[in-house]
Amino acid sequence: DTDTVQWEIFERAFLADPDDLGPPSDLYVVGDPKQAIYRFRGADIEAYLRASAGADTRFDLTVNRRSDGDLVEVLNELCRGATFGDARIRYVEADRSPDAPPNATGLPAVSIRWMPPHPGLLSGNSVRFVDGDRSKMVVLEDLADEVTRLLSGTTMTVGGKVSPVEPGHIAVIVRAHADADAVVTTLTGRGIPAVQTRVGSVFESTMAEHLRLLLHGLRRPSDPHLARAVGLSCLVGHSPVHLQ
Incomplete structure (x- = not known):
């Protein structure tokens, strides 16, 4: 997730002078084209492509060690053969990690929750649309309902041992730190212990x-x-x- 100016600095420092007789050096660049496409932290897609094209050796991460295996397989089916923003940015299929623990609760890897529009969600303007602040409150309450349900009798099986789901087994991933404050407030308001991580700049x-x-x-x-x-x-x- 770099821009053209930042990449030029790395090029000048490590790559730009073929006559430099100093000790050889290796520059490892980890590229995430999604962040470049979405301009995350000012990233630039052309800088990503330029850095990628100049590499002597290229490696792909072909094992996903972060996501549920069933979810990985679904994404492979959905994105197979797709390109993203440029023909040179292709989807790399990933295998599920052989070391990943099995789905301990037996719940679906992904559950899409749909909230039908109702008067409490709509703005008071003549042009009716879903009010952002109201919809956030509905989502937070739905989240708290789901966490409460998981803590009310759901069990998990790890290493052949069956045990109840506890608050420490549940993680809520948010888009921004500011969103985490509202999640913690809502959960603790229901009597569910919750803590935040990575708070601050x-x-x-x-x-x-x-x-x-x-x-x-x-x-x-x-x-x-x-x-x-x-x-x-x-x-x-x-x-x-x-x-x-």
Whole structure:
């Protein structure tokens, strides 16, 4: 998920000078064309294609270790032979992971939930349409109903042992962190314990601060204070004794 400017930086740093007699280096690029197509974080599809075309060796991830095996097979049938935004971006069929645990609850891999329109969902304007805020509340309440149902007698079988589904077995994936707040509020309002993970901005992390120091150091390489700060960062890992 990179753009043209960012990719040019990597090209200049690793690929652009064939006369460079320095030690050889390898650049591994993990490309996700979906993020480029949707312009995730400003990604550009042309930058993805340019990076992909310039690779000496290409590998495809052909085993899906994240999704339910039944879902993987359905997606293979649905997308077989399809291209995405460009003829060079093809669908790569994936196998289900042989190490994946079986479906512990026996529930369908995907369940599509349809909510018929009713007056409580429609806006009060002359042109009637589904109100966004109201529909979100309906979805949240439906989610809480489903979680309550799963916690009310649903069992799971792991390693031949049957046990009830507990709150810690259920994960709710949201589109944005802000959506997670509403999910937690709704679930806890029903007496269902819920916690959030990965809350906060990546720019507030220790790694982001150390990268910021590195960039300042590259901009002002003669500054000894910045040089020492970068040396003590997790990117370099020197000790204060070493710097002395």
